[in-house]
Amino acid sequence: MTVQSFQPELKSARFRREREDDWRRLEALLKRLETQPVSKLSDEDLIALPVLYRATLSALSVARETTLDKALLDYLEGLCTRAYFVVYGARPRLSRRVSRFFAQDWPGAARALWRETALASLLFTLGAGIAFWLFGRDPDWFYAFIPAQMAQGRDPSATTDALRKVLYDGGGAQHDILAIFATFLFTHNAQIAIFAFALGFAFGAPTALLMISNGCALGAIFALYAVHGLGFQLGGWLAIHGVTEIFATCLAGAAGFHIGWTLAFPGEKTRPEAMAAAGRRAATLMAGVVLMLAVAGVLEGIGRQLITNDLARYGVALISAGVWGYYFYVPRQRRDAKAAR
Amino acid sequence: MTDYTPHLSEKTSIQRQLITPEGVDLRIGLGSAGQRASAFLIDAAIVIGIMIGVTIVYVLALFALKSAASALSINWVPGQVGLQLLQAFWLLGFFMLRNGWFLGFELGPRAATLGKRIVGLQVAMRNGGRLSADALIARNLMREIEVFLPLTFLLYNAAANPDGWIVLLGLLWSGIFALFPLFNRDRLRVGDLVAGTFVVQAPRRRLAAELTERRSALAPAFVFSPEQLDVYGVKELQVLEDVLRRNALAAQRVVATRIRGKIGWTARPGESDGDFLDAYYAALRTRLEAKLLLGQRRRDKHDRG
Numbered sequence: 001m002t003v004q005s006f007q008p009e010l011k012s013a014r015f016r017r018e019r020e021d022d023w024r025r026l027e028a029l030l031k032r033l034e035t036q037p038v039s040k041l042s043d044e045d046l047i048a049l050p051v052l053y054r055a056t057l058s059a060l061s062v063a064r065e066t067t068l069d070k071a072l073l074d075y076l077e078g079l080c081t082r083a084y085f086v087v088y089g090a091r092p093r094l095s096r097r098v099s100r101f102f103a104q105d106w107p108g109a110a111r112a113l114w115r116e117t118a119l120a121s122l123l124f125t126l127g128a129g130i131a132f133w134l135f136g137r138d139p140d141w142f143y144a145f146i147p148a149q150m151a152q153g154r155d156p157s158a159t160t161d162a163l164r165k166v167l168y169d170g171g172g173a174q175h176d177i178l179a180i181f182a183t184f185l186f187t188h189n190a191q192i193a194i195f196a197f198a199l200g201f202a203f204g205a206p207t208a209l210l211m212i213s214n215g216c217a218l219g220a221i222f223a224l225y226a227v228h229g230l231g232f233q234l235g236g237w238l239a240i241h242g243v244t245e246i247f248a249t250c251l252a253g254a255a256g257f258h259i260g261w262t263l264a265f266p267g268e269k270t271r272p273e274a275m276a277a278a279g280r281r282a283a284t285l286m287a288g289v290v291l292m293l294a295v296a297g298v299l300e301g302i303g304r305q306l307i308t309n310d311l312a313r314y315g316v317a318l319i320s321a322g323v324w325g326y327y328f329y330v331p332r333q334r335r336d337a338k339a340a341r
Numbered sequence: 342m343t344d345y346t347p348h349l350s351e352k353t354s355i356q357r358q359l360i361t362p363e364g365v366d367l368r369i370g371l372g373s374a375g376q377r378a379s380a381f382l383i384d385a386a387i388v389i390g391i392m393i394g395v396t397i398v399y400v401l402a403l404f405a406l407k408s409a410a411s412a413l414s415i416n417w418v419p420g421q422v423g424l425q426l427l428q429a430f431w432l433l434g435f436f437m438l439r440n441g442w443f444l445g446f447e448l449g450p451r452a453a454t455l456g457k458r459i460v461g462l463q464v465a466m467r468n469g470g471r472l473s474a475d476a477l478i479a480r481n482l483m484r485e486i487e488v489f490l491p492l493t494f495l496l497y498n499a500a501a502n503p504d505g506w507i508v509l510l511g512l513l514w515s516g517i518f519a520l521f522p523l524f525n526r527d528r529l530r531v532g533d534l535v536a537g538t539f540v541v542q543a544p545r546r547r548l549a550a551e552l553t554e555r556r557s558a559l560a561p562a563f564v565f566s567p568e569q570l571d572v573y574g575v576k577e578l579q580v581l582e583d584v585l586r587r588n589a590l591a592a593q594r595v596v597a598t599r600i601r602g603k604i605g606w607t608a609r610p611g612e613s614d615g616d617f618l619d620a621y622y623a624a625l626r627t628r629l630e631a632k633l634l635l636g637q638r639r640r641d642k643h644d645r646g
Contacts, residue, residue, distance in 0.1 A: 017551075
């Protein structure tokens with residue numbers, strides 16, 4: 001008995017021939033979806049996509065049980081995976097996502113992390129208090145908290161006049177274009193905030209140190225000016241952007257603490273699940289932090305150089321404090337209720 | 342067979358279940374550490390290349406402006422303002438590229454940076470769900486401690502820091518974050534863990550030709566007995582498929598000699614190795630698939646059912 005090699009064609013080959021046009025059509029459709037928005041697709045194609053996806057997926061199941069053609073199986077697996085991500089991974093429109101971010105996600109994340117925010121603010125204040133107290137005992141402590149290049153002559157050996165001068169024509173002197181100064185401040189601060197957040201992964205400890213050391217720098221410079229009787233003036237100089245910047249820094253610290261805490265104590269979920277949820281909430285907050293720091297950069301780089309009146313500076317500080325406080329912490333029941341539905 | 346590219350790395354890749362709502366397991370392959378590293382290096386090279394390229398163009402433009410000004414006998418020096426603009430570009434550009442390059446591409450429909458596309462990878466949620474912007478932000482912000490933190494310690498060392506031991510300790514500590522993917526089953530980096538994502542194989546394959554429909558596979562000259570076909574199982578069939586698709590003549594000669602010896606086949610005068618292998622492949626697949634329909638999958642030649 002012999003087996004004829006030119007027998008009626010293989011069942012799996014016929015199976016393939018009958019369906020391969022559908023697969024190629026799905027492939028072409030996926031390729032188009034990768035290069036152009038969904039809205040450019042015709043209604044016919046939009047209806048065909050899920051149909052072709054399910055047909056190909058069922059072909060994959062059948063092929064796994066009937067064909068031994070490895071290249072075909074690999075092809076179908078790859079095609080189905082691509083189609084799966086397109087069919088089930090479709091995201092809402094960008095405009096809707098952006099409005100949702102500002103209306104719900106960002107303030108929601110800030111509210112949800114209020115404990116961490118309180119902790120970060122506490123550490124920051126603690127740092128400021130310690131530095132202020134240490135400066136009072138021995139002004140040389142100043143050099144421990146503020147590196148020479150950052151101080152730019154503002155140190156315990158400076159005269160009152162020199163210190164006052166910085167407040168009213170400050171950093172603008174070395175930067176002709178204020179927008180560039182603002183850019184520098186923004187990128188620098190944002191990178192540090194992102195760093196503080198990422199370091200939270202090490203159980204929050206480095207983030208805590210960063211919060212304290214940032215507080216120390218503030219406390220030290222404040223103590224320096226207070227000694228010269230310029231405390232009120234410095235307050236305006238710092239607060240005009242500082243309210244926004246320090247708030248953003250504390251929120252970044254809070255985002256870091258959130259992931260560090262969740263890594264250590266995941267609670268009822270498994271650790272990977274808890275981490276994923278915490279990381280995404282913290283990331284939402286971080287996107288907001290970067291925006292806040294852009295605002296702070298403009299206030300510091302441009303606003304502070306143009307507004308030299310102490311009271312006006314305090315006024316801007318007060319307004320920004322009110323705006324952020326209202327935006328984050330005053331609940332908007334109507335909108336929240338609508339979102340819940 | 343130009344439309345066939347064997348994916349060697351894939352064969353050894355770790356597989357994970359991803360069951361679609363329709364109940365089919367997609368058997369997703371995880372990106373290997375080597376693939377991940379090369380994708381990252383490609384991206385890093387592109388980003389640095391862009392920065393350097395734009396800087397060169399900008400400086401050339403400044404020189405061109407200057408010479409144009411002197412040609413029109415206008416006294417103009419780019420000086421402070423020009424340099425400050427360059428500085429601002431570097432600051433903002435580096436910030437945007439460092440934080441936005443990966444995020445921007447991964448937010449796109451292919452969920453992969455250029456480097457990942459070249460290597461054949463993409464980002465996906467571990468639970469198979471929708472890839473959200475917050476997850477992508479989380480996974481990319483964590484790169485700060487995975488890449489830039491160890492880099493900072495390295496640069497410190499290069500600057501001949503006197504506290505060598507502290508730098509070394511820092512490097513070891515930050516190295517934990519950088520090498521995190523090697524220490525867990527799903528090859529997650531810190532960012533993946535925090536975001537609930539993983540990086541999976543997404544190779545683009547084209548549909549390869551059906552080998553059993555080649556003319557030589559249907560030639561009546563080759564007739565095999567059941568005993569001659571029962572020598573091998575699925576594994577050997579697929580190795581043979583790989584050899585045929587690669588179309589490497591030397592390998593085909595070796596394999597053909599091997600099979601002829603094993604099944605006791607005497608080559609007729611003028612019989613080509615390729616034709617013989619095509620025909621044997623078609624006959625073997627027919628037989629194994631017929632058994633498969635009856636529920637018998639013979640894994641390899643040692644599998645006697």
